[in-house]
Amino acid sequence: MDSNSINLVEALQEAEEMIVENDYVSARDKLIKLQQIYPGMDQIGSLLKLCEVLSAARFRLSGGCDVDHYWVLQVPPSSTFSDVENRYKNILEALQALRRKKFPGAELAVELVEKAFAVLSQSESRGKFDLERSTTSRELGYRMVSLDLISGDENKKLEISEPLLHTNSVDNFPSRDYYNFESDRRAEKIEAGQIWAANFKGSSRHNYRYMLVYLTSEEEAVWVTWLKPIPISASERRWCDAGLPVSCGSFGLVMGMTSEVILSTILSHKCSWVHGVVEDQFEIYPRKGEIWAIYNNWNIDEWAYYSLETLEDCEFELVEIMSDFSKYTGAECAYLAKVEGFKCVFERKRIGGSANTPVTIQISPGMFYMFSHKVPAYRFVGGEIDGVVEGMFELDQLALPDYMISGINTEKTLETENVSKFSCTTSRPIDLSSFDPRWSANDFCGGQIWAVCCGKDFMPRQYTRIDDVISESQVRVTLLEPLLMVDTDIEWNLTCGIFKAGETSVKIGISWFSYLVQHQRRGEYYEIWPLKGEIWAVYKDWNGKWKRHDHDSCRGQVVQVLSDLTEGDGGMIRIARLEQVKDYLTFFQGKQCDGFDLTSVVSKAETLSFSHRIPAFRVPGIGKHGIPESAWHLEPNALPTRGGH
Template sequence: MCRKGRRVCTQPEISECADPKFNDFEKLRADANIAVGQTWALYDPADGMPRLYGQIRKVSAPSFGLRITYLEPDPDDEKQIQWCEQDLPVSTGKFRLGKNENTKDISKFSHLIQSHEGNNTGRHFTISPRKGETWALFKNWDINWSSEPDSHRSYEYEFVEILSDYADETGVFVSYLHKAKGFASVFFRIETGPADIFRIYSLYRFSHMVPSFKLTETEGKGVPKDAYELDQAALPKKIQEIMVPSESNSKPKRQEIYFASKGKVFQTGQVWSFCSGYDDLPLYYGKIQKITFTQAFKQEPVFKLHIGRLKATTPFPKDVVEWRDRGMPVGCGTFYARKALEIITPSQVSHQVIPQVSLDGNEYTILPKIGEVWAIYRYWSVHIDGEDLEFGLYDIVEVLDDSLEDYKVQMLVQESYLDDDDENYNRYFKGATEYVDNEVEGSEPIFTIPKSERIRFSNKVHALRVTKEIHGELNDLFCMEFNAVPINIVLH
């Protein structure tokens, strides 16, 4: 396991420059701010970044002294365990109490960190990014660095603003921050488009939190919008800088609107699947054209998404069969966005979809891809109509290959052993060893679906790969949101 608690922490050298500074970060780590029970980030001697953690056990006075207990990584995921066994850096995830140390050296402390107890024993903790914080990412990160650890002891970084609290099922949304030329450590967002806002699922991609202050544009001349001043003590010496765009010289752009809700970040221009009738499955797609909200006095704002529903283009290609009932939902194919807008709420939305967009921007192609999980109609024909969906039966499959004339898929079955232990009502599935309900293809759990029959794919199911212990053994499973799985699958 990782042995970070045994390292000697020293504060990195901070290069002095004449560029403007606005906040005094040293005040954050004054000894008067340290109290028993707090968790502090300490500098890692590997490269001076604050990614080690110590819990304050005792504060001595009048002669200042501290007794701390280091937090040591305590992963339960196989890939994360391999990462830790190679002593690669860890700043997020699960931790346990490690060795104790007495110190009078305040210079090894960077900033206060929020940790959450994992159980009632007070010996296990979790640390994850929170909305409004600023963090460094490992550039070109790959969880498989553990296979060649000595090639990954020197790091480059990217910097992001956290747009939503981290959740196991949905990850965390972040936006890139860029260092502004002409300032000591001011970072700002250039765009709010899809290229700059993205989702991170693996916590081990995060290197360390960077203390920061949100700027208001009133601090000095040329301070950019959406900017933070970051703590230089948590930054590498060399960071690429860019000029702050001049508002007078830049072309006016349409202001992108976004907001975060329950781990999801909604933004104009995105395409999402959403639920409407038919057991509330995410059978439909909509492009967000506008976001509005109302807010009563002392109440949380109520957001509404104005979407252009995606409709399947017709006629279908000659080699693809169509539903006889034109009212049947189409889960994959080529779509266009209706100009007439509908209003839905964030609670109706399932997951974001990244379609292939035509050059003219008018058509959106959504097809099953390798690694995705989809619900398919079990007993199906082109004569199924909308009324049949209420009683229809489904199977859950993983797409193994999409490059052939047929889709190669594997049947997934529910692992009900874990259901009662999941407080979020998620459902867990694993690869089947036999397809007992398949009367057409036989009992093999791996089979093909002709691309000409792609309408058999009902809806994509947002699924995360996780490792869970079952009866003392680690199992690779898919974790799926309860509402995205047909109810007759859940009960099957």
């Protein structure tokens, strides 16, 4: 056997191993190169067909109900029945040899091809499938475009769905000032598995912002699957139903909606992300040091009834993220202003022009839909260009609205009284996205009220007021003391009622902190009550006669608060019992009896029975794992212990 034959055998073995390991992209690339060298070799063609069929089956229509049969047979929807039949026979013939050898995946590929032919070869079934396919494309704002077939056959195209994107030509914008942002979007920097953001322009008519790269090529294009936002609250659902764009939160893949995109016209920047509780979900939030655009005068409930056309005329503010966004605490941001004499250079806004007083905004946890999009930025270190100093930014003009780079300079100062309309800090953070929050010093500021873990069972029952951040790992706090509502000698930590700052000041490690407490400040007093939507642990056998009791031995139960404390008649709170979802330790759902939720009313005096709040959040898409969508995921370390509290 000569050296060429040996190389061929080795290359085929490598391709076969890639297919067995489901690495169809690498196998396809290797087989195409081999086919160019050995164009008449049937084994290469058979393996290539197998690769393409199995790869096509990975991408399903909306809801994951079925594969795209046109992709499987590699024919466009405009194909005649004769075209479909010829293609079916061609692929089936190529697969039969592998099927006889019982090559892994060959049997499945044959089943997929036969099913595709069965659907597309009959008028009734094909018409039904075409309707389902086209409906999916319309629902997601996609148009049909003609692209080269995966197989690379000459003069053959395949229509697939691509988002309706509108991007102005780069020639319409001024040249860059200093940094070349295009260098960050070069083809060699794009890899499968990365998530990229699409270009933003003020006149864009699309609402999808992120795409998962699954196939790269040597040309200036990549194949991607788009990400769809997963709303949780009613306001977020209305926003998404209106087709408005979402740039922060949880996202899932829109399987079956895959397209080829041109790098130079669509990609903006590579995203930082983490997996959600469910593996196939992605969490994307602003991070410290990034620059983001936020909607001016944003209101989620009002804007949810707008259209994409309405948002075309909206204005933005640019902010620098001062701390990683957390669904526990939100994020502090500093406003940016344009530097005179530059197209895209910005710096922090200052109150009254003071060099030491930046204008900031605290964006609370439930307001992350306020973020429009991230703006790629280069942070100057000083000396790069005359007129710029350390801390200034050059921003990517492709991510800026036209009016920001049209030569109109924004004000560099902002009076204090004009800042109040942006200080939206009153919304209550009901849905939390992550446990084990890993607090940093940036999450704390003076005057905040936090719950910290204490006692034998280390539950979040002690309230504290932040006095000072000492270091990256320690915070100085003052302990809050409760004002008893009844004449009793209770000896455990009360978590509901009226509190005041005590005389005890201590240093606490940031790992002790559980959650930021929502409260009402009345002079020197703090009112803290269970709020609608929160999850709490309550003492199961509590009664008003308790005097001295070892609460650590009490049995506990979990409840959801259905209403805030009412005024008058002594005050009342409505609660609903929760129970553990079978086989899932940290998931809880409403407990029912004969089909009815078990609810009850707790008087203001009976709120002594509330042990502590349990941080909790809902997990979108959890239903496919057999867990009710309405179930809550509870902080494991705050759950009542079995047989005890």
